Ligand SMILES: CCCCCCCC/C=C\CCCCCCCC(=O)N[C@@H](Cc1ccc(O)cc1)C(=O)O
Ligand SMILES: [Zn+2]
């Protein structure tokens with residue numbers, strides 16, 4: 283049947299089309315301009331800034347430099363520099379005498395080299411909170427560094443050293459803030475714990491996990507817990523107008539999967555049609571070529587971008603405010619960069635491959651390790667099923683040597699004490715917008731989920747993309763100013779946490 287349309291019906295259709303377009307544009311604009319305003323200031327005053335004397339300022343830089351000179355390296359799950367870990371114990375005792383000698387502090391060693399402090403508050407009706415950091419670092423050799431990685435030397439206002447970002451500046455920053463608070467006669471109202479793990483870089487089995495066991499035997503529950511995270515990102519999120527603070531409200535899950543292929547060994551002069559190395563390589567290639575699905579918007583990453591929509595330049599601001607409409611475009615754009623891709627999907631990283639012993643021997647076995655980081659909307663089981671379907675070869679034996687689901691999503695609503703107190707402290711100190719986010723790496727905090735539902739990851743420092751590349755990389759460093767601001771942050775956070783009410787905020791021009 284032929285469809286014929288007269289002039290009149292074309293006119294009606296055009297009218298309907300234009301009217302629909304106008305409605306869509308109006309909805310998009312309305313949603314954009316009705317967004318919650320992020321420029322917030324807090325009712326009432328937070329804790330005042332710490333005023334430092336010049337000698338106190340020098341003292342805090344020296345405290346960090348001394349810590350960086352102790353090579354507390356975690357080389358592998360079975361190899362740590364235990365001499366350095368011993369030395370670190372003595373170091374913090376001498377650098378922070380008030381913390382160690384205060385009658386308000388109960389101190390204990392856990393797992394041999396981790397440290398647990400319980401700082402007694404005056405009001406036992408308030409649940410304690412916890413600040414977590416780690417004192418071990420990943421290895422570093424001097425090649426490629428401007429200053430040796432374990433020298434604690436300084437250049438152009440930056441203190442260099444492995445651990446200066448990850449994570450000794452937080453270890454020292456937390457202890458230094460408490461040392462200064464005690465010096466000023468501070469007595470906390472709310473009790474809190476400080477946990478300093480010694481093996482975070484190798485999963486926290488003997489450090490953070492043992493701290494958790496210790497607290498569990500005492501039936502401790504926490505109001506909130508704060509561990510390392512990405513911090514205030516400057517120029518890192520494409521298209522944003524100014525630095526943005528991201529509080530990690532969950533962490534991706536992880537699977538470390540071993541792949542093994544066995545085949546008859548033999549002389550290389552008579553190779554089989556398919557060898558163990560060839561079968562394994564084909565499987566690895568299929569995994570790399572077939573990325574797991576783009577799930578942008580199905581986890582809390584949608585909230586990150588919706589809450590930050592006003593912080594993006596046009597037209598991204600309209601698109602972010604209307605993910606219901608623009609999700610297909612944004613999700614594809616995000617997947618173009620490694621950091622954006624890590625947010626939108628479960629990632630697949632081929633990290634180890636082994637096979638063969640001699641040039642003229644067909645090996646009996648080839649093995650590989652693949653590291654997956656799970657999007658918050660997926661589980662270990664789902665990912666393993668998808669991986670088997672992608673490989674589709676029974677000769678490839680799969681064995682997950684480590685696997686855990688994405689961490690629960692911590693609350694970030696207006697009523698949550700921990701989130702709002704953190705947000706308030708960040709806003710006061712950095713004057714930047716704050717949003718919840720997915721932490722794409724793992725931290726020791728993942729072991730604490732039975733002690734509190736409010737687990738947050740945030741490091742109080744402004745980080746550029748270049749700075750992020752220094753974490754576990756070359757020339758890791760922190761500016762003097764950045765370190766001092768970090769201490770200000772803990773100084774204020776500890777005092778702000780003494781409140782028994784959730785901070786209320788009002789909209790205003792910041
Ligand atoms: C006075 C305070 C100054 C604050 C300065 C802090 C700067 C920090 C800046 C950035 C930190 C970036 C945080 C990176 C965290 C990396 C975590 C990581 O690499 N984890 C590993 C290993 C791991 C750890 C724990 C686990 O349970 C599993 C794995 C990972 O592979 O994810
Ligand atoms: Zn770390």
Ligand SMILES: [Zn+2]
Pocket residue numbers: 420448483754
């Ligand atoms: Zn690290």
